[in-house]
Amino acid sequence: xxxxxxxxxxxxxxxxxxxxxxxxxxxxxxxxxxxxxxxxxxxxxxxxxxxxxxxxxxxxxxxxxxxxxxxxxxxxxxxxxxxxxxxxxxxxxxxxxxxxxxxxxxxxxxxxxxxxxxxxxxxxxxxxxxxxxxxxxxxxxxxxxxxxxxxxxxxxxxxxxxxxxxxxxxxxxxxxxxxxxxxxxxxxxxxxxxxxxxxxxxxxxxxxxxxxxxxxxxxxxxxxxxxxxxxxxxxxxxxxxxxxxxxxxxxxxxxxxxxxxxxxxxxxxxxxxxxxxxxxxxxxxxxxxxxxxxxxxxxxxxxxxxxxxxxxxxxxxxxxxxxxxxxxxxxxxxxxxxxxxxxxxxxxxxxxxxxxxxxxxxxxxxxxxxxxxxxxxxxxxxxxxxxxxxxxxxxxxxxxxxxxxxxxxxxxxxxxxxxxxxxxxxxxxxxxxxxxxxxxxxxxxxxxxxxxxxxxxxxxxxxxxxxxx
Ligand SMILES: *[C@@H]1O[C@H](CO)[C@@H](O)[C@H](O)[C@H]1NC(C)=O
Numbered sequence: 001x002x003x004x005x006x007x008x009x010x011x012x013x014x015x016x017x018x019x020x021x022x023x024x025x026x027x028x029x030x031x032x033x034x035x036x037x038x039x040x041x042x043x044x045x046x047x048x049x050x051x052x053x054x055x056x057x058x059x060x061x062x063x064x065x066x067x068x069x070x071x072x073x074x075x076x077x078x079x080x081x082x083x084x085x086x087x088x089x090x091x092x093x094x095x096x097x098x099x100x101x102x103x104x105x106x107x108x109x110x111x112x113x114x115x116x117x118x119x120x121x122x123x124x125x126x127x128x129x130x131x132x133x134x135x136x137x138x139x140x141x142x143x144x145x146x147x148x149x150x151x152x153x154x155x156x157x158x159x160x161x162x163x164x165x166x167x168x169x170x171x172x173x174x175x176x177x178x179x180x181x182x183x184x185x186x187x188x189x190x191x192x193x194x195x196x197x198x199x200x201x202x203x204x205x206x207x208x209x210x211x212x213x214x215x216x217x218x219x220x221x222x223x224x225x226x227x228x229x230x231x232x233x234x235x236x237x238x239x240x241x242x243x244x245x246x247x248x249x250x251x252x253x254x255x256x257x258x259x260x261x262x263x264x265x266x267x268x269x270x271x272x273x274x275x276x277x278x279x280x281x282x283x284x285x286x287x288x289x290x291x292x293x294x295x296x297x298x299x300x301x302x303x304x305x306x307x308x309x310x311x312x313x314x315x316x317x318x319x320x321x322x323x324x325x326x327x328x329x330x331x332x333x334x335x336x337x338x339x340x341x342x343x344x345x346x347x348x349x350x351x352x353x354x355x356x357x358x359x360x361x362x363x364x365x366x367x368x369x370x371x372x373x374x375x376x377x378x379x380x381x382x383x384x385x386x387x388x389x390x391x392x393x394x395x396x397x398x399x400x401x402x403x404x405x406x407x408x409x410x411x412x413x414x415x416x417x418x419x420x421x422x423x424x425x426x427x428x429x430x431x432x433x434x435x436x437x438x439x440x441x442x443x444x445x446x447x448x449x450x451x452x453x454x455x456x457x458x459x460x461x462x463x464x465x466x467x468x469x
Pocket of ligand 1: 272353355426429430433
């Protein structure tokens with residue numbers, strides 16, 4: 001039997017007994033916004049390179065031709081349907097491919113991709129309600145955040161990709177909730193998850209990174225179904241795993257929510273730009289400078305904005321996390337641009353935008369002006385600055401001895417951070433920008449409407465059938 005201090009057991013019991021009515025309204029609101037945000041990211045990356053390769057590898061012999069085939073789940077942004085495990089896999093790869101999701105800054109995890117791509121296909125094939133979906137999503141999210149908090153910061157610093165290594169717990173928490181597992185079964189499922197929990201930072205910038213989220217949903221389904229049949233595990237499995245993968249372990253974080261601790265979902269920061277969150281204040285500053293180059297907002301990128309030739313140096317001062325996480329000087333692929341502060345600054349200055357198009361393979365490899373601006377960026381760090389804060393000093397060459405030679409832009413809270421969150425209108429625009437090409441404007445409008453009223457939906461299929469193309 002588990003003892004009273006068993007943190008895994010406390011978390012499992014709390015989530016197993018959690019009722020929709022216990023969720024604060026703000027939690028429900030963020031859950032709905034997250035669902036919209038991640039569906040947008042997944043459809044926006046329908047044709048991303050890792051997703052195309054994964055489809056070629058997994059789909060041909062498994063796709064289901066008839067849309068009404070029982071048990072088949074939707075591959076978002078595609079016409080085919082497939083079994084639920086493969087659907088969570090392919091939706092997960094797409095959702096994470098652009099790194100355009102969301103972040104909890106305390107641990108830099110990106111929890112929503114896994115949580116949604118695990119629970120939504122499962123809810124679809126079992127015709128669950130919107131409320132059940134939201135409850136499963138929140139259970140998944142809070143499970144991952146609790147585990148991540150317990151192992152931070154050393155886990156990530158030692159080379160683990162924390163979103164990857166903690167995501168199997170998330171998917172398991174979500175599926176366990178949807179399966180209505182008992183506290184014993186729920187805790188055992190988390191034990192099974194601990195045996196499937198991995199992911200390193202060595203694979204950043206490669207297709208393997210997307211595999212992390214891809215695998216989570218399938219792992220959660222296996223763990224949950226086994227536990228439902230009383231496939232057993234040890235007491236305190238999360239604590240045991242945490243002690244192995246962290247040298248700064250705080251197991252008390254695991255059961256914190258069960259003891260009345262705060263909902264971690266309330267600290268969600270949605271990403272306004274498709275790259276590492278620590279680059280976001282730099283992009284804000286560069287976009288501000290771009291606007292001063294342009295005339296009435298009109299700049300032809302091909303001609304090069306006025307002022308760029310003159311720009312000799314961009315000196316960045318930011319939190320040391322910036323260099324630890326995103327110091328790739330010359331990314332060669334879209335996947336590598338996610339980790340390049342230099343690329344983020346350059347595209348904002350050259351194009352006046354930082355949307356997925358500016359983080360593509362083509363811009364990464366082939367834009368000489370972007371390459372040249374990357375080389376003009378230098379960085380110094382200051383641990384007193386927060387992650388969402390930065391100073392950028394722009395120095396022009398021609399005015400070297402004049403008072404206009406340098407200009408400093410200070411960003412106090414980057415767009416999308418908790419101090420400057422994305423608005424509902426911005427989230428809707430982000431969704432439209434990513435999905436219009438695949439769904440068409442009319443369907444986009446319907447998906448947005450449907451997400452906002454998820455809590456009154458009897459069957460989530462009403463939403464999911466809009467996501468097929
Ligand atoms: C949507 O796209 C437009 C045009 O590329 C861009 O200016 C705008 O910032 C984008 N909005 C969001 C929220 O990404």
